[in-house]
Amino acid sequence: MIPTLEWTPAGVNFLDQTKLPLEETYVLATDYKQVATVIRDMIVRGAPAIGVSGAMGVAIGIERSTATTLPELTAEVAIICATLAATRPTAVNLFWGIGRVRDLYNELAARNTPIPEIKAAVVALAKRLYDEDIAACKQMGAFGAELLPKQGTVLTHCNAGALATCGYGTALGVVRAAVERGHKIDVLADETRPFLQGARLTAWELMKDNIPTTVLCDNMSAALMAQGRIQAVIVGADRIAANGDTANKIGTYGVSILAKEHGIPFYVAAPFNTIDLATATGAGIPIEQRDPREVTHSNGKQMTPDGVGIENPAFDVTPAKYITAIITERGVLRAPFSESIRAMAAESELAAV
Ligand code: MRU
Numbered sequence: 085m086i087p088t089l090e091w092t093p094a095g096v097n098f099l100d101q102t103k104l105p106l107e108e109t110y111v112l113a114t115d116y117k118q119v120a121t122v123i124r125d126m127i128v129r130g131a132p133a134i135g136v137s138g139a140m141g142v143a144i145g146i147e148r149s150t151a152t153t154l155p156e157l158t159a160e161v162a163i164i165c166a167t168l169a170a171t172r173p174t175a176v177n178l179f180w181g182i183g184r185v186r187d188l189y190n191e192l193a194a195r196n197t198p199i200p201e202i203k204a205a206v207v208a209l210a211k212r213l214y215d216e217d218i219a220a221c222k223q224m225g226a227f228g229a230e231l232l233p234k235q236g237t238v239l240t241h242c243n244a245g246a247l248a249t250c251g252y253g254t255a256l257g258v259v260r261a262a263v264e265r266g267h268k269i270d271v272l273a274d275e276t277r278p279f280l281q282g283a284r285l286t287a288w289e290l291m292k293d294n295i296p297t298t299v300l301c302d303n304m305s306a307a308l309m310a311q312g313r314i315q316a317v318i319v320g321a322d323r324i325a326a327n328g329d330t331a332n333k334i335g336t337y338g339v340s341i342l343a344k345e346h347g348i349p350f351y352v353a354a355p356f357n358t359i360d361l362a363t364a365t366g367a368g369i370p371i372e373q374r375d376p377r378e379v380t381h382s383n384g385k386q387m388t389p390d391g392v393g394i395e396n397p398a399f400d401v402t403p404a405k406y407i408t409a410i411i412t413e414r415g416v417l418r419a420p421f422s423e424s425i426r427a428m429a430a431e432s433e434l435a436a437v
Pocket of ligand 1: 129242319320321322334
C-alpha cells in the first residue's frame with residue numbers, strides 16, 4: 085500500500101506527487117485552505133484521491149473552526165465547501181466527497197447536535213470514506229482481474245493507481261489483483277503529456293510492486309497495437325455520464341479509438357461514485373483547462389517559442405461505444421450502458437432502503 089494521503093492528528097498528510105519519482109516527500113495540510121491548494125496544485129491527484137481529499141478538507145475545516153454557535157459554523161461550512169469545490173472541475177468524486185461530509189454536517193446541525201460531537205462525527209466520516217475507497221478498489225480488482233489476459237501486455241493511460249486513490253488503485257488495482265491471482269502481466273504506461281502521470285507515477289508505483297513496466301511516449305501505442313503487442317487497455321475515469329461516456333485524462337479518447345480499430349478490449353475501472361447520473365452524456369462534462377506553462381515548459385525549461393498558441397485541456401471524453409466494460413466495486417457494467425448503469429443505481433437504492 086502506498087500512503088497517498090492520510091488523516092493524522094497534525095493534519096492531512098499528502099505524498100507530494102509533483103516531486104515523484106525523484107523525491108518521496110510529504111506535504112502536511114493543517115487547514116482546509118491548504119487542502120484546497122494541495123488539490124489545485126496536483127500534489128494529490130486522481131479522481132478517487134481527490135474525492136477523499138475533498139471530504140477530509142471539509143472535515144478539517146469543521147474540526148479546526150473556532151465558531152462557537154451553529155449559525156456561525158454553518159456559514160463557515162458554506163465557505164469551506166465552496167473553496168474546495170473551486171479547485172478542479174472534472175472529477176465528480178470531488179463534489180461527492182465534499183457533499184458526503186456537508187450532508188452529514190447539515191443533518192447533525194438540523195438536530196442541534198453539540199459542536200464537539202459534530203466535529204468528531206465529520207472526522208470519523210472522512211476517515212471511513214478513506215477506508216471505503218481502499219475496499220472499493222480491492223473489490224474492483226476482484227471483479228476485473230478475470231477480464232485481463234492470463235498472460236499478456238496491458239496498456240494504461242495516465243495514473244489510475246494507488247497514487248490516484250487511497251492506496252490500491254482502480255485500473256492499476258485491477259492489474260494488481262490479476263498479478264496477485266497469478267496472471268503474468270506486463271504493463272505499458274503511456275507517458276501522459278504534459279503532466280507525465282504515466283512516466284512519473286504509474287511507472288514508479290508499479291516498479292515498487294515489481295510489476296514489469298515499460299513507458300511509451302503518447303504517440304507509440306498505435307504501432308504496438310498493429311504489431312499485436314497489446315492484449316488489453318485499462319484506464320480510470322474522472323466522471324462517467326449516465327450513458328457511459330467517460331471523461332479521463334487527455335489522450336484516453338484516442339487510445340480508445342485505436343483499441344477499437346485493432347480489436348483490443350478497452351476497460352474503464354472506477355468506483356460507482358464516479359458515475360454522474362445527473363449528467364446525461366459526455367457533452368455535459370466540464371473539462372478542466374490547465375496552465376499553458378505545463379505544455380510550454382518541461383522541468384522549468386521553455387520548449388516552445390514565445391507567444392505560440394497553446395491548448396491544455398486536462399481531460400477528454402471517450403464515447404461509450406468504444407468501451408468494452410466499466411468495472412466498478414458493485415459489478416461489471418456492459419453496453420447498453422444507459423440501461424446497465426440505471427439498473428445498478430436502482431439496485432443500490434433498493435439495498436440502501
Ligand atoms: O489530472 P489527474 O492526474 O488528476 O487525472 C487523473 C486521471 O485522469 C485518472 O485516470 C483518473 O482520475 C482516474 S484515477 C483512479
